[in-house]
Amino acid sequence: MAEQAPGTRVPTVIAEDVHIVYRVNGARTGKGSATAALSRIVKRGGEERGVRKVHAVRGVSFVAHRGEAIGLIGSNGSGKSTLLRAIAGLLPPESGKVYTDGQPSLLGVNAALMNDLTGERNIVLGGLAMGMSREQIKERYQEIVDFSGINEKGDFVTLPMRTYSSGMQARLRFSIAAAKDHDVLMIDEALATGDAKFRKRSEERIRELRRQAGTVFLVSHSNKSIRDTCDRVLWLERGELRMDGPTEEVLREYEKFSGK
Numbered sequence: 001m002a003e004q005a006p007g008t009r010v011p012t013v014i015a016e017d018v019h020i021v022y023r024v025n026g027a028r029t030g031k032g033s034a035t036a037a038l039s040r041i042v043k044r045g046g047e048e049r050g051v052r053k054v055h056a057v058r059g060v061s062f063v064a065h066r067g068e069a070i071g072l073i074g075s076n077g078s079g080k081s082t083l084l085r086a087i088a089g090l091l092p093p094e095s096g097k098v099y100t101d102g103q104p105s106l107l108g109v110n111a112a113l114m115n116d117l118t119g120e121r122n123i124v125l126g127g128l129a130m131g132m133s134r135e136q137i138k139e140r141y142q143e144i145v146d147f148s149g150i151n152e153k154g155d156f157v158t159l160p161m162r163t164y165s166s167g168m169q170a171r172l173r174f175s176i177a178a179a180k181d182h183d184v185l186m187i188d189e190a191l192a193t194g195d196a197k198f199r200k201r202s203e204e205r206i207r208e209l210r211r212q213a214g215t216v217f218l219v220s221h222s223n224k225s226i227r228d229t230c231d232r233v234l235w236l237e238r239g240e241l242r243m244d245g246p247t248e249e250v251l252r253e254y255e256k257f258s259g260k
């Protein structure tokens with residue numbers, strides 16, 4: 001961030017008093033019959049019996065700028081993934097607003113790849129889904145395979161994804177997503193699954209993406225990953241933004257809070 005003079009920073013994501021509420025249908029009834037399900041669907045309106053609300057994000061506001069890598073931390077269930085999904089436009093806020101410059105891409109451990117298709121097919125489909133052209137995918141194909149390292153132990157890229165270990169699957173997902181230059185790239189725990197060597201490569205790639213003027217959000221429970229990649233940290237607790245500041249400052253307080 002040091003390269004940009006104050007006043008010339010370009011905002012990429014603006015969150016304004018964002019609230020996100022999940023509605024869980026049939027949380028108490030326990031009746032799984034088709035008629036029970038049908039009556040739940042017919043009785044719309046949301047506030048009636050059997051609908052529970054989970055207020056996952058409560059009044060979060062921040063501005064992210066081009067070139068920033070922002071870590072999202074907080075205990076389990078504090079709303080990190082929910083907030084990312086809202087920034088990506090996958091969850092509508094109950095109230096408040098999210099403004100983004102460019103198309104945000106969310107790379108989660110659940111990013112949709114097809115288990116029955118080969119790694120090769122998934123690279124093509126994943127690339128197309130991110131808006132790359134077939135030519136761009138062709139150009140980057142080998143780079144993606146090499147970066148993921150899945151072929152280091154044999155010709156795995158021509159085998160279905162379901163034959164990969166969870167770490168290999170996560171690596172391929174990250175490699176596909178990282179092949180494109182993103183305006184706003186959001187990574188949910190992806191680094192935690194790879195081994196140390198892969199993690200190092202991913203961290204380098206995140207730094208590169210930042211240099212290409214994008215904004216990176218990283219959700220992680222590894223304070224080390226956050227320290228190594230982020231210069232700013234948002235700390236969420238029970239859906240509220242507890243702290244927003246330079247990585248070291250926020251982590252110091254968080255480590256006190258969580259007892260490391």
Ligand SMILES: Nc1ncnc2c1ncn2[C@@H]1O[C@H](COP(=O)(O)OP(=O)(O)OP(=O)(O)O)[C@@H](O)[C@H]1O
Nearest residue numbers: 022024054056074075076077078079080081082083
């Ligand atoms: N699909 C859903 N339906 C209902 N409630 C949900 C749903 N997804 C998450 N929640 C609830 O929203 C709250 C925030 O969850 P979220 O997954 O955003 O937390 P998190 O900080 O990412 O947690 P973790 O560190 O464990 O991944 C939790 O109370 C969780 O139970």
